[in-house]
Amino acid sequence: MTGLVAEVLSGSRRAVARLLTLIENDRPGAADALAALYPHTGRAWIIGVTGAPGTGKSTLVSALAAAYRARGQQVGIIAVDPTSPFTGGAILGDRIRMRDLSGDSGVFIRSMATRGSLGGLARSARDAARVLDAAGFDVVMIETVGAGQNEVDIVRAAYTTLVVEAPGMGDEVQAIKAGILEIADLLILNKADRPGAAQTLRALRTMLELGHPTRSAGAVGHHGAGALRSGSDSAPIDGEMWLPPIVQTVASEGTGIDEVMTVIAQHRVFLSAAGRRARLEGGQIALEVRDRLREALLTRLLRQVSSESIDSMVERIQARQIDPGRAVESLLATVDL
């Protein structure tokens, strides 16, 4: 394992790939390797990219990767699919990306799908980002499909989070996005040349105003919501606050990518000031510790409680002889952790 760690630190793609497989399969040695690599992390900029299916996230991530490559940066991409809880199926977008970016050793792409365990995917993605960080990648993008709690957990490892939207999704979508918007440092309206873009843009602005009252009227009102512009909304920094700008892109044609890069850079500058990044990272680590404690405790418990006693408790619950809450209390009373 020491050899593998040294190879990862030297930037070996093969070693990175091998370690990611160990992590994904929760193999012995993965934890030791992560521990050894951990002091070498904290240098890469971690970018989370999330949004509903069909918004063109993969294309956008490819375009951003190409733009970072053009600036001489090494780019790691972790494509997470939390919507395949049972099959662990391949991600379509990934194949497209492979075609566009393959052959460039400055880009490393890895797909991850759920393998059953709840929360395991968010952990694996976070650990994978650390491996890429330690291996010397300058930028690590964690891409995930969807807009639920799982996706929020997955992008929680990121410093800058992009939420991707596309025109032509119904009113329902707009109402739903109110929550996910709150994790966005940058909102991207991709496919901005499609019909309905102006309407979606208006809806997004309205929601941002609701979420960030200070940017209402004055801050947003002077922008026309008409034709496609490749450009962000108003200045994102207002004193102590970061106001998530909306950037319109047509990722398949490269339109708006420079603007996205600029806003990500602005956000990085914003976070670097006044100890903001340290606070963000501290909060992320606190959540991670809690999450790991929960898993470790369950593992300990399952070493002490026989599967027979759990099975018989399940039977009693099913027979309505005891309710699940009381059942768990009585199981806990028998163990000494």
Place this chain on the structure above:
Amino acid sequence: MTGLVAEVLSGSRRAVARLLTLIENDRPGAADALAALYPHTGRAWIIGVTGAPGTGKSTLVSALAAAYRARGQQVGIIAVDPTSPFTGGAILGDRIRMRDLSGDSGVFIRSMATRGSLGGLARSARDAARVLDAAGFDVVMIETVGAGQNEVDIVRAAYTTLVVEAPGMGDEVQAIKAGILEIADLLILNKADRPGAAQTLRALRTMLELGHPTRSAGAVGHHGAGALRSGSDSAPIDGEMWLPPIVQTVASEGTGIDEVMTVIAQHRVFLSAAGRRARLEGGQIALEVRDRLREALLTRLLRQVSSESIDSMVERIQARQIDPGRAVESLLATVDL
């Protein structure tokens, strides 16, 4: 609390609403009330409804509720929004439903949004379904947006799970759905009068064939994939197997709703035979016990470990003096659970 339990058992809507609020806010008394109600559960048929935003789930659930009402059944609806992790925002569809179904005391509708705790929403939804079950509702529908692990967890409380699709979502959607399809007992292609319906239908059939090899060629091939039919695919039961049929609906016009009702009834008959429902429920309870153990253990731990010692550990992790895995081990070494 005893009074509240008695009122719930007598079917009081007001008592049900009060108890659901206690459950949602994790208030004292909620666990005791649930324990007291638990022996009275197991009579309602629990239906899970999930699917991407914009597929018309809410309209479909309303139409199904009306159809069950017309058959004299009491219907409870729990509308879960896991995509609002921070705001707990209202669900648009819910307002529409309220307008259609309000004034009918045989229908009870409750919206639930996340209030921060991971997994808490799935627990609340499951407990809410139990309250409605004990209160005498014949059918309880748990509706949730999305197609990720959280939604899988939420519908895990259901006996029959409907996955709703709509035409005109991109290829990416189709690839993604491979996982969610595996939880579907019934696939609904809603908005089946829209352009692209035939194409989406073909894609769904292809995926079902991949998932259920026995239904390939013969079982599916003889169905034309052309014009809108209000009807399911082939017979859903093949010996010991349930083959999820596809039903095309236009829920806003009531088209296909009778067919959906028929397939749900067939699935109920299927599950009632050969101990299938008991096995399904046993598996659900086993997962619930594991989930509850995990939460209870963390609560115990947090009673013993001071927030200062967790904070200082977070600081050491952030300073890269210790890695998160080792940090959790050393925290666990200090406690006696």
